[in-house]
Each structure stands twice: as C-alpha cells, then as structure tokens.
Amino acid sequence: xxxxxxxxxxxxxxxxxxxxxxxxxxxxxxxxxxxxxxxxxxxxxxxxxxxxxxxxxxxxxxxxxxxxxxxxxxxxxxxxxxxxxxxxxxxxxxxxxxxxxxxxxxxxxxxxxxxxxxxxxxxxxxxxxxxxxxxxxxxxxxxxxxxxxxxxxxxxxxxxxxxxxxxxxxxxxxxxxxxxxxxxxxxxxxxxxxxxxxxxxxxxxxxxxxxxxxxxxxxxxxxxxxxxxxxxxxxxxxxxxxxxxxxxxxxxxxxxxxxxxxxxxxxxxxxxxxxxxxxxxxxxxxxxxxxxxxxxxxxxxxxxxxxxxxxxxxxxxxxxxxxxxxxxxxxxxxxxxxxxxxxxxxxxxxxxxxxxxxxxxxxxxxxxxxxxxxxxxxxxxxxxxxxxxxxxxxxxxxxxxxxxxxxxxxxxxxxxxxxxxxxxxxxxxxxxxxxxxxxxxxxxxxxxxxxxxxxxxxxxxxxxxxxxxxxxxxxxxxxxxxxxxxxxxxxxxxxxxxxxxxxxxxxxxxxxxxxxxxxxxxxxxxxxxxxxxxxxxxxxx
Numbered sequence: 001x002x003x004x005x006x007x008x009x010x011x012x013x014x015x016x017x018x019x020x021x022x023x024x025x026x027x028x029x030x031x032x033x034x035x036x037x038x039x040x041x042x043x044x045x046x047x048x049x050x051x052x053x054x055x056x057x058x059x060x061x062x063x064x065x066x067x068x069x070x071x072x073x074x075x076x077x078x079x080x081x082x083x084x085x086x087x088x089x090x091x092x093x094x095x096x097x098x099x100x101x102x103x104x105x106x107x108x109x110x111x112x113x114x115x116x117x118x119x120x121x122x123x124x125x126x127x128x129x130x131x132x133x134x135x136x137x138x139x140x141x142x143x144x145x146x147x148x149x150x151x152x153x154x155x156x157x158x159x160x161x162x163x164x165x166x167x168x169x170x171x172x173x174x175x176x177x178x179x180x181x182x183x184x185x186x187x188x189x190x191x192x193x194x195x196x197x198x199x200x201x202x203x204x205x206x207x208x209x210x211x212x213x214x215x216x217x218x219x220x221x222x223x224x225x226x227x228x229x230x231x232x233x234x235x236x237x238x239x240x241x242x243x244x245x246x247x248x249x250x251x252x253x254x255x256x257x258x259x260x261x262x263x264x265x266x267x268x269x270x271x272x273x274x275x276x277x278x279x280x281x282x283x284x285x286x287x288x289x290x291x292x293x294x295x296x297x298x299x300x301x302x303x304x305x306x307x308x309x310x311x312x313x314x315x316x317x318x319x320x321x322x323x324x325x326x327x328x329x330x331x332x333x334x335x336x337x338x339x340x341x342x343x344x345x346x347x348x349x350x351x352x353x354x355x356x357x358x359x360x361x362x363x364x365x366x367x368x369x370x371x372x373x374x375x376x377x378x379x380x381x382x383x384x385x386x387x388x389x390x391x392x393x394x395x396x397x398x399x400x401x402x403x404x405x406x407x408x409x410x411x412x413x414x415x416x417x418x419x420x421x422x423x424x425x426x427x428x429x430x431x432x433x434x435x436x437x438x439x440x441x442x443x444x445x446x447x448x449x450x451x452x453x454x455x456x457x458x459x460x461x462x463x464x465x466x467x468x469x470x471x472x473x474x475x476x477x478x479x480x481x482x483x484x485x486x487x488x489x490x491x492x493x494x495x496x497x498x499x500x501x502x503x504x505x506x507x508x509x510x511x512x513x514x515x516x517x518x519x520x521x522x523x524x525x526x527x528x529x530x531x532x533x534x535x536x537x538x539x540x541x
Contacts, residue, residue: 045167099132204223206404209402237356289324305338373389456512486537
C-alpha cells in the first residue's frame with residue numbers, strides 16, 4: 001500500500017509517544033550540528049535519523065545535473081546504492097514519485113508495483129517513508145528511510161523526517177553551490193588565456209571580471225595563430241550562469257579552435273560551430289564574435305552570431321560601432337549561411353571586442369552603454385586602453401553580469417621598433433619565424449610582393465642555420481629585423497660551427513637571397529655566422 005504521509009495512519013507500530021516529540025526535534029536542530037562540515041553533518045544527521053526513527057536504512061538521493069534522475073549520494077544500511085551508482089528517474093518508483101509530487105510518501109508494504117530499485121527489495125525492506133529535499137521550493141533530492149519488518153509510519157514520523165531533510169537540503173545546497181563556484185572558477189581560469197600571444201605589429205590586452213557575487217558564467221575570449229599566419233580573435237558569451245555555463249563555454253571554445261583548422265573564414269567557422277551545437281548540445285545557446293586578422297594586419301574579417309558589434313577607433317579619432325550585422329546566436333535556429341564583413345585596421349587603429357556585461361545596465365537602454373563605450377575608446381597602447389575602458393564603464397561598481405574585454409591595437413608609431421626572435425635551430429621553428437616576419441613586414445607597410453621576397457630570403461638564411469650551424473646538440477637561431485627609414489635590415493645569426501652542405505646541387509641559397517633583396521652580407525668567425533640582408537621598401541611604387 002502506498003499512501004501520502006498526511007493521510008494519517010495507525011500509530012501502534014510507532015516507536016515513540018507524542019511526549020517524545022520535542023526531544024526528537026531538538027536532536028535534529030542541535031546547534032552542534034552547525035559547527036560540523038557538510039560531510040560530517042550529513043553523516044551525523046543520517047545516524048540520528050536512524051536512531052530516532054528506529055529504522056534499518058537511511059538514504060539521500062540528489063538530483064543530477066540534467067534534473068531527470070536522482071542519484072544515490074549518502075546511505076546508512078543501503079551502501080549498495082552508492083557503490084553501484086543507483087539512478088532513479090524522476091516520476092518513477094518510490095523516490096522518483098516523491099521528487100515529482102514534492103511531498104512525503106509512505107509505503108506500508110513494498111512490492112514490485114511501488115518500488116523501482118531492486119536493491120530495496122533484495123535487502124528485504126518491508127515499509128518505506130520518504131520526503132523531498134527542498135530549497136526555496138525547488139526539489140534537489142529525496143531522503144527516505146526503511147524497515148525490515150512491516151510498519152505503519154505516522155505523519156509525526158514524516159514531520160520529523162522532513163525536519164531532517166530541510167537541514168540536509170540547506171547544507172547540501174550550500175556545499176553544491178560552493179563546489180560549483182570553485183569548479184567553475186577553476187575551469188574559467190584554465191580556459192582563458194593566461195598570457196596573450198606575442199604578435200609582431202600588434203598589441204593585445206584583455207580583461208575578465210566575474211559578475212555580481214563572484215559566480216562565473218560562460219563569457220570567454222581567445223586569441224590564436226592560424227596555419228596561414230593569420231590571427232583569430234574570439235569573444236563569446238554562453239547563456240546561463242555557474243558551472244554548467246562554464247562547461248559549455250569550454251566545449252565551445254575548443255570547438256572554435258578545432259574548426260579554425262578547417263576554415264579560416266569566420267562566417268563558415270561560426271556556421272560549423274552552430275551545426276555542432278544544434279546537433280549535440282540543444283540546450284546551449286551563445287553569442288559569439290569571431291575576427292580573423294590578415295597576415296599583413298591591414299584587415300580583419302568579422303562575423304557575428306548575435307553578439308554586440310565591435311568598436312574601432314582610427315588614429316586621432318573617437319571610437320565607432322562597426323556595422324557588422326549579426327546573424328542569429330549559436331544554438332538558436334539553424335542558419336544555412338552566415339556573413340563576414342571586412343573591417344580595415346590601418347596603422348594607429350584599434351579594435352575592441354567585448355561581452356554585453358560591459359555595456360548593459362538594468363536601469364538604462366543598451367544604446368546608452370554603447371555610446372559610453374565608443375566615447376571611451378581612443379587609439380593608444382592596448383593595456384592603457386583596456387584600463388581606460390574598464391575605468392569608464394565599470395569603475396567601482398560591481399557588474400551584474402560577467403565582463404570580457406579584448407583589445408587589438410596596431411601601434412601608431414613609425415614602425416621602427418625592431419623585431420627580435422630567438423628560436424631553437426630546428427625545422428619546426430621555421431614556420432613560426434615566417435609568420436612573425438610576415439606580421440612585422442605588414443605592420444611597417446611592406447607590399448605583398450616585398451613581404452614575399454623578404455620572407456623567402458630570410459627564411460632561406462634561417463634554413464641554412466638549421467641545417468649547417470649546429471650538430472646533434474642543437475643551438476639557437478636568432479633573427480633581428482629593424483627599419484632604417486624605408487629600408488629593412490634583417491640579421492640572421494647563429495653561434496655554431498658551419499658544416500658543409502650534404503648532397504649534390506646544394507649551396508644555392510646565397511644566390512637566391514641575392515635575387516630577392518638589395519644586399520647580402522655573410523660574416524663567419526669563431527663565434528658563429530651572421531647573415532645580413534637589406535631591402536628598400538616602396539622602390540617600385
């Protein structure tokens with residue numbers, strides 16, 4: 001027989017009289033329990049419940065993250081439930097019914113029709129009493145007790161068990177909340193770039209601040225090189241708060257990086273991301289802004305999935321919102337084709353990407369926040385601009401939402417700041433060197449043809465170092481580029497002992513370098529070899 005606890009029942013099998021009620025309640029509200037840690041308190045409460053109600057088993061089942069199953073978490077006399085990871089669907093069986101109906105339930109006689117979990121029957125449990133674990137009206141689990149002989153549990157028993165359940169619910173919720181915050185914060189720290197990459201010709205700076213109360217969410221930013229030497233810049237915001245939003249953010253961030261190896265078109269990248277979310281993560285929605293900066297850094301291709309538009313500022317001018325028309329957010333509705341727009345990034349400009357926590361206020365329209373942001377954006381060093389924006393838009397107040405901010409700036413100086421590289425003299429270093437050369441030469445205004453000639457010439461000198469300068473012990477490849485007016489001087493240096501070329505038809509690198517640049521000088525001595533290449537820019541313009 002299954003009956004709700006409030007329906008009343010005979011009490012002749014109950015272990016206590018009404019006169020014991022106050023003592024029993026005091027046992028479960030003892031202030032000493034408040035001094036215990038959550039795990040210790042839970043263990044102590046279960047023991048007291050077993051003693052006070054004179055039952056054989058006590059079990060706590062908590063709602064899983066999907067909110068569709070109850071999972072055995074703590075037990076006395078039913079250790080098999082926790083060791084076997086028992087899961088009970090909401091709405092089914094004894095515990096599932098309690099969670100669905102949000103009220104105490106009594107089973108006078110256990111059988112196949114009223115108990116789903118076979119362990120309860122195998123243990124020989126004859127009668128059961130269960131109550132919901134409630135926090136602010138929401139079910140987070142179930143507490144139930146059982147006996148090995150038939151017994152008619154009373155409403156007073158249910159009231160006492162509910163008192164224990166309320167204490168367990170509050171302590172468990174506090175533990176879960178703290179654990180989720182700790183896990184979410186750790187996940188956020190592990191996924192946000194600890195140090196932004198060094199990109200010759202660009203300055204990068206970023207900020208991330210959790211929302212009100214310190215509960216992190218799904219905001220993120222990312223910057224990484226692409227195989228072609230382009231730069232991918234991403235800012236995103238997963239809808240929701242807490243650990244689940246942070247976990248979803250981590251999956252989306254990894255997916256963006258993976259798809260960036262398949263396509264360098266930001267619109268196509270977001271389309272692929274959306275297809276994945278639509279298929280595998282139908283409960284996730286996010287806004288994302290993706291920008292791909294060309295190798296010469298003069299243009300960024302920008303695509304938006306429902307995200308606030310970037311702000312650009314040109315040398316000597318205030319910021320302006322870029323007309324990047326947003327497509328629907330990721331996960332909202334299938335989109336067959338997404339769009340990208342070219343945003344010019346001349347020397348002296350900057351591009352600001354952000355999440356809505358930076359500009360949204362409950363008491364004002366979004367337009368006011370966007371206007372405040374554009375007024376704050378001025379060209380300058382990226383770190384200083386980040387500080388200026390956060391000072392103007394956040395100041396001393398605490399944002400209600402997470403804030404992610406990313407600044408990409410092309411310095412407005414004359415481009416004479418030198419490029420200095422030191423890499424292991426290994427073949428894998430050549431790609432990194434070529435990417436840095438392209439970025440630097442683009443930042444000083446070299447044409448695509450000039451960039452190609454210089455990258456090939458300097459790359460040949462670097463390849464010679466890798467092949468000839470060092471033995472099995474290896475060494476260091478040094479590259480130094482500097483501007484003298486409109487003339488580029490590139491120096492490639494090693495500290496090894498030169499070895500002769502191996503094989504036939506070798507040693508043509510110097511001839512190739514002479515054909516690509518204006519001057520080539522090779523100096524060798526006891527300290528190593530130095531190759532100096534010079535080329536004037538703009539000669540054919």
